[in-house]
Amino acid sequence: MKVRPRHLIAALALAMLPLTACAPGSSSPAADKAAGTNASGCTSPETLKVWSWRPEDVAAYKKIFTSYEEKNCVKVDFQAFKNTEYNQILSTGLTGSNGPDVVQARAYGALQPLIVGGNLTDITGKVEGLDGMDKTIVTGAQGKADGKTYGVPFATQTMQVFYNKKIFKDEGVEVPTSWDDFIKVNEKIQGSGMTPLAVGAKDAWMMPFIHDIFGSAEYGGKDFRDGVQTGKKTFTDAKYVSSIQNLKDLQGFMPKDVVGASYTDAQVLFTNEQAAMFPGGSFELGFFQKQNPELDLGVFQVPVRSTSASQQPVSAAYADGNWAINAKSPKQEASLKLLQWMASKEFGQHVVDDLKQFSPVAGVTFNDPVMKEIWDLYQKSPAPYTLLVDFRYGTPSGTDLMGSGVQELFLGSKDAAGVAQKVQDGVSQWFKPTS
């Protein structure tokens, strides 16, 4: 076959197309064009590129940032990427030129690689709103080694038990106020053939969550956490072991073969009203309400035993992520201004109303009754979700160890003391208490 050179060159050009299309650093023409004017009608606004891992929230964020543009000569170019690929995209974007200006970054341990890599701008003392936030949450935005602040936390997640009010009413049970009551509620519901606790232990990441929901008050919440930090306590302490034993005691009220049941299975059980309670994070609320708008939801904190280390039921909590500034961004001033706004009550209220998330900004109000209930419980007696908040700064992480540990507990290959030992041995490889 005779090949015409003209065709050859055309083919070559075509083959090169995808290469040029994905070349790094090529800015999209749409973004540049948008710089012409902003919501306030300001003629030459500065464009701030904002990156996020929440494609599902793009519409809500666009609306939120419009209210910022109306008062500032800034155009916010909001881009969202797939959650599971975000870490990779972000670290590439922060190292290259022409990257984003303001980014959504993870919290606590997962934030550290960006901090030690020098990718984020130090904002210590420059954002007023941070002073009013819970310390556990702000810690999530700080460098472990230097103690400096690198971000504005954007959401708090709290952990508690969701319950189906209708099922409770039908079974004639009330929200339990003591551990024995709690067991009785479970037995009553089980007696009717329903699953009391919707738990799926196939997904290991969910296990440290349920451990803290059922065990935080048992091991003493913040006091225990402070004890471990200063070396006065370890994970093999009797109270920590009994907090793990709590899960074993409750296994009979979870679905049969709980290690084979997935997290999604548990969600389905609860939203289909086949299970009465769901121990989970506040992030479940939106999903539950969307899946089954008829669901009459309530929340409670797991009651304590008379022997529990803390005699006050608690809601464990952690920060979900932070807004931070790309250290390489040439627009540091405008970025900082945006971050300051993100720590304001106005932005916080947007997060609550438009995103249905718990803004850590002080003074926001909740219109959704369940959200309000969750927040009030948390305000009354908070506790740090210590395995995530303090023990994700090294490998193996506290949450990973507890995740597979609880699976082993449910399978019967380890007892509560064995799981506690596993967590202690694992984290002591890299964790050194500060005395």
Place this chain on the structure above:
Amino acid sequence: MVQADQLSRPKPRKRSPRPAGTALGWPATVIFLAPAVIIFAVFVLLPMITAFSYSFFDWQGTARGAFSGIENFFTLFTAEPFKSDLPRALMHNLLLFAGAMVFQNTVGLAIASFLYKRKRFKKLFQTLYTLPYLVSPLVIGYLWTLLLSPLFGPVNALLKAIGLGELAQPWLGQPSTALWVIVLVTAWQWLGFPILLYGAALGGIPEELTEAASLDGATAWQRFRSITLPLLTSAIGTVSILTFIGSMEALALPYAMGGSTGSPAGATDVLSLMFYRTAFESGASNAIGVSSALATMMFIFIFGVALAFTSIIRRRERKLS
């Protein structure tokens, strides 16, 4: 692109100075090869070389620190969780390979030998068997997870309905069955591939050979044993090597069925999941260093074994010809 016009201008025909056997001259060859070579270099070779170099450094997030020699490799064998995860994950990969090999070279070969002589429905069955191979392993994995769910899964429901309730298991929820389920699903998903390959290889065996053998009084088994099987050596070799590479790199299916931690309690952990956790989920500041070391070792192991395999197969082939 000045040359475009000159090149496209018709020229008087003259005898080509090219040596016989070369279809195109050098410039054309280069132009034809360039896209593939460039794509290979940019997307395969370059990342491989960089991963290799990364594994010798200490990392602080995305900032490269000091040269650390084989420190990262050392970590893999001395520090938890790698020390106990690595041998277990490797063992699981090898079991995946063994399971897939046994299944493909018995069931796969049997189906292929059965199908290649059929005239009717051959295409239909080939398509049916190949279908799972064409679907993403992630989709396959999630589908099987749903089918095997102890709460809502139809598999256990069916067993109970036909009175075999005691056989109903939390298939993916206990270490004794979880890995074998993944081995079987992997083998099942890949089944179409050996069927196609063996089908083609069987079609290539000259009929005179088997005909002559049967005239000499060879039984069906003798014909298969002494003629068909030896002539399939290269196909079996290809299938084995690709299966080996596939099972050593298995990620999507174990991820979909056991999550990134290889639930339950690490019973379905494989090397790629270990790499995934170390690189993207650990939050350790030296994640890039250690995970690159793991990736490098995986590559060397897979490449080495595949090379050894190939040379053995080549030797056997030479003996036959």
